[in-house]
Amino acid sequence: MMTSSDVRGVAPAMAVPLTCFVTVLFALASWGSFTSARFPYLGPILVVGLLIVGTGISARLLRVHGSVVVLLQVLLGTIATGLLVVQHPFPVTGGGRARVVAEMTEAYAAFDPFDLPMSASGVAPYLVPAGAAAVLLADILAVTLRRPPMMGLVVLGVFTVPFSIIGAGGWGGVSWVVFAFTATSFLVMLRLDRAQQLGRWGRRLDEDLPVVPATGPALIGVSAVAIALLAPAWLPSANVALPGLGAGDGDGPLRVINPTVGLYDDLRRQSDQVMVTVTPVYGDTEAPPSYLRVGALTKFTGTEWTSGNRDVPSDQTGVATFEPPMSDETLLGEPTTYQIRASDKFESTWLPVFTHPLEITAKGPWRYDEDTLDFMSTEGRDETVAGQSWRMTAAPVEPTQERLLAAGEPGVGAPPGMTDLPLLPDEIAEIALERTAGQDRPFTQAVALQNWFRHSGEFTYSLERDVGTDGAALVDFLTDNKVGYCQQYATAMAVLARQLGIPARVAFGFLNGDQDEDGAWTFRGRDLHAWPELWFEDIGWVRFEPTPAAADTSEPGYTAGALGNVRNEPQAPVPSTDASAAPAPNRPQREAPETPEATQSDTEESSSGAIWTGLGIAALIGAIALAAPAVIRRRRRTARLAGDAEACWAELGDTAIDLGLPWSGTRSPREEATGLAPHLRDREPMTALQRIVTAVERNRYAERRDIATVGDDVRLVSATLREHADRRARRRASLWPASVFRRPTSPAAAGPAARSERELISS
Template sequence: MTGHARISIAAWGATVLGSLVLTPVFSGPFLFISAFLCALITGIGVLLQNLRTPRVIVPIVQLVALVELLSLFFLHGTMKFGVLPWRATAVEFNSRMVDAMDSINRFSAPLPQDSHLTLFAVTVIAVTGLLIHVVAVQLRQAAWSGLLLLIMYTVPAATVHGGLPWLLFIPPAVGYILLLSAEGRSRLSRWGRRISGVSHLDAAEPVEASALGQAGRRIGLTVVAIAALLPALLPSLPEGVIGNGLAGGGTGPGIGASISSTDPMLDMGKNLKQGENVVALTYKGGPSGGSYMRLTALDLFDGNTWRIAPRPEGQKITGDLNPPPGYTGDLSTVQQDSMQVDVSRSFRSQFVPVPYPLHSISLKKDWRYDPNSLDVVSANGSIIAGKKYDLTSYDLQPTPDQLHESVTTAAPDAYTMTVPKSTPLDIKQKTNEITAPAAGNKFEMAVLIQNWFRSIGGFTYSTANAKGSGMSALEDFLLKNKEGYCEQFSTGMALMARLVGIPSRVGIGFLPGQAGKDGVYTVRMHDMHAWPELYFQGIGWVRFEPTPSARVASTPNWTVAATGDPTSPTTAPTNAPATPGSTNTPGIDKPRHDPNLPDQSGAPVVGSGNWFTNGGGQVLAGVFGALLVLSIPWLMRMLTRRRRFLRPPGRTAAEGLWSEVRDTSRDLGLDWSEVSTPRQTGQWLVSKLPADTHTAARRLARGIEALRYAEGTNPELDLRPEAAAVRKALWAQAPARRKWRARLLPPSWRWYVRRGTTEASDLLDDFDLLLARLRTRLLPTRRPHTN
């Protein structure tokens, strides 16, 4: 097998192994399709190289073939004559990519199995495979292809709730090592057939290290070094790369937090445990005592994550919104509350914080609402930060008797009654045990479950529990450690409600906040909260509160059991006023200070700020960093030149000055020869310099020649004046374009990069020899006797 074919196959294998990390993100047959397409593209590349096609042509043909294959697989109906991708193909491809990005922004991993998502995943993997093939085979730089594998790994690692299993790190690493090994074997094969082991030591030491063993040790050391150094050099990634693009970077005052449409639950937990407690919003009006401000509802639970179920396109806001889903009473008799909301610039979200159920809102043009959940969300990807709006909401106050008499015969949708097949039997048994006294009444069951979480079950509120809300985490929370925060309490009650036949979902939003002067409520980031919403026919979605009083002081007043169950001591609402002189309407839960969060009073209140604090400083820092990176070649050359001229006279100093003249010539575009003698190079310099510098050029060249070859030469010979004169003359007569290039990106700088690579290789050689010596001394081998 030829070397390029071996590397091509290894590149294909590395791509397939690397794409395994995407399996927790995408679903469906995307992996098999990607492997097949990459195999075809690899085969085309090997065939063209065997036909000795010019290297530049090969990736172009591969790209054309990839476009044709993607079109045949996914966009066949748009192709002209059924075989040629046409304008309609490009338009349809773009449309599907837009749909895929919208789904990625709306749903958390794992994403649903849709055709546009499959096309997106296959395209990403196939293009990555093509780039790996170009880098490893065409450019012969297999080591750099590891960056592409790293990107494929880091994105799902930072996106999937709870992180990726550590075992998924192994396939990309194995693929990368195989690719490096194939390239190393190909490079060794150019020297001919290996006769025996490779011995690097002098003949007196019978130490031999096989080529395969050397390659393995070098690759292993390199991989270990990269694994140890790369995390320290790269900035830490947020827990939701795709969705948290709205969040900006860094932390600290003025940065705030965000809620993405990808995984709102994950973002809420991150903001509670790690984020700054800055102001999220302020509002005025509404019911006395404040109002929960909901962002969205998570209604799809697959056993791993709670996320937003697939929804139709939102409806335009042209007037009053749809009536509350499931409510069959007379809405004209229900009290409506008006509110004015001012969202801080620190809170970035595509969802609009509103009370439930919403009746009307002043946001119109770029906003839509979902009729089934009454969420208000951006229609074009914009965020709510810095917006002000007015709204009205229904003040629904169902009574315990109404909820007790409600009979739910069916789920309002296809998601909120679904119980994952992976639900453990012990959770089902515990739910039946808790709800047994309700004698089959759904409302009484819900109250018993709520009370079990708040007072009877022995639960403790703490944000230290970061295990998430997947099935295994819920089982551990419900039956073992019983320690968590609102994520675990809300999802735990929602799952138990479904087990007893009550449709449920999880609301994400904010607690009412802190009352201030003139009836203005201030809501901070640490007021973020999750709660279960249970569906009762004729009444609709009703909020419950299982989170203990360490976080939420009381439960809604409608969650008092109609039977007056004496085992429910914490269901009675508190009537303690929120602030001196004010009253608290029953049913509004006021948050207490969370001992696991930073001091609420010490958090800064972020205003609108100025240009510098609102992003200008980050722009300046980015520009400064870019200029600093671009100046590295110039800085290296300047420091090197300064060091060479500051050395005291001697052989080392003279060689440094000769190297400086060489580097200056290369920087200015002159063809300096490495194989010429100093005398020949001096003659060449004379031909390039004006007449008044010929003497200095000859003296410099003869001085180098004498120091290298002549005996009795003064070792303290000072050639700095001659070198400075030659360099100045070379610089003076160069064109302006060459001078600017020599300043900004001197070509000689690349020589130092190659030298650094060579020195790194020498270090690997020394390491390899050390291992070989140790092996020989610890495990001596017997040599056969010869007669």
């Protein structure tokens, strides 16, 4: 049973803070359910958390006020987090703030809950500060404020993150292993805190009686953890999920396949596996279907295109009938009904459909956006199209060139927000105006942009260069390197069209299919593609094809000759005609510049060096914290040995406490000396101890205070006690003196007070 003396040592002071930290760390491991790895964010959180917890333990042992403890934890935690995340110790200053903005901008581009798992290192600038804040808040609640059960709120907040990103399906990706370790650690923390609270009252009167299990705290702990883990599954999710797609009901956010992350890897993989099979049932069964759209990206953040915020009513189902997007139905081709089946390899949470569906029947939790006609799963990644079949009737849009040329002002009748753009470099607007100079109609401006990418702009298609989509990368793509794949061409044309006021979006899906012996059309992984769609009055979304012809693309027939040009394909390198080679796009005609690569390498080395510098600073702070007690003890010893008998007596008591010898600080000098005598053995130190006791008694109880010092006697007795102690006790007394962390005891109250009264009477 823990006694009152047990709760004042170093180990008890570390028990609750460390178990609290471990509990939060276990809970933070749940974030690995939506990241590619745990170490890139858990590693820095571990370092920062140990610094925060270690600072709190050290400061509390030194009897620092609680508000100062929190201030120190915030200061050191902020410095460590800044060094690890942005390689700057003060992220609130000018230079530090600029780095924070840059890192957060890049992390926002990588933060994509629609294509899981996300890059752990990419989103670490979000996860590391959030995890460090969780550790700090938990320590404040459980230790500083002494409210450990309230720390369950922190666990609740931590577990809400995967539920918000992944959805309630599969318990938000939280494994039962994480649940078990979190619950166990939380209960251990509650038990340790309860033992310490009871221990402060002293020895129990019923220690000899059988111990009755304390079921109350255990029940509270289990209930708190269960609520923290299960409540997010019952709580309704917000209608908007960062950074794009919103949920339609309380079942969690919808997920999509975001090509800004996944499409590039899928394109480079050039998979020959069949992803979708389309079988014409009736209608125009001879015309080959093409451009099977998976989804549309409608929002440009400045660093990437996302699905935007979608309005998905909760009363929708996977059965829907749509009116044609234009009043003149002659613009539609002959409707065709298809039976579509997705392979088990195609795990999309968006349902592939053709651009202008008229009727769709899909079993399962599918809903649609009336503005974009995208079908999306309401169950997140737990419900995908893999292995499913659905039926669709669609008609191709066949607008005449005359009708497109006669389209009115851009944006008439378009869904809202389709021309929105963030702040971009001025060069992009200048390029849009320059490449469409002399064209005063939206359609001719769009054709001019398409022709520039495909014909006159000297662009090259290649999968060997991933150039990004932020403002600077876009300017570089349009002016210098001009090498990219379909995603760059689609996003670039969409941005330029919006600069001109033409509603635009980026669609992604499959380019063309191959017909098998049974007449079905198969779309393979290598057919993945992205293209821009522009809105025209009373026509709707119209496809354009800016990707160069070397990528096996062709411009739509309604764009040929719109500017008086003869339709022809550019003189671009063609892929190898080797029959044994899989279809692949052409490679770039020139190598990438070496300077950016060298700069990137230097930046990586600089970042790595800054991280190690930060870790070194954190380790130095920890070493200083560990060495502080020994330094304090030495300075205290020097000052006391030069003082009076009372100061020397306090020094002798601290020496006994450091060596683990019996010393309460509340008994009389003779009783304390009796406890130390067996550890002296020799006559000379015994005599010195008697002189010390006599001096202390005279100082406390004599009519006139004795100011004589007994420093030499204390040195002799202390040296003898250390000599006769075991090696482990001596090492502990030198490195981690327990007396530093013990509240000092005052001399017997009867001493100075009684002497003062006698002096007053005698006077």
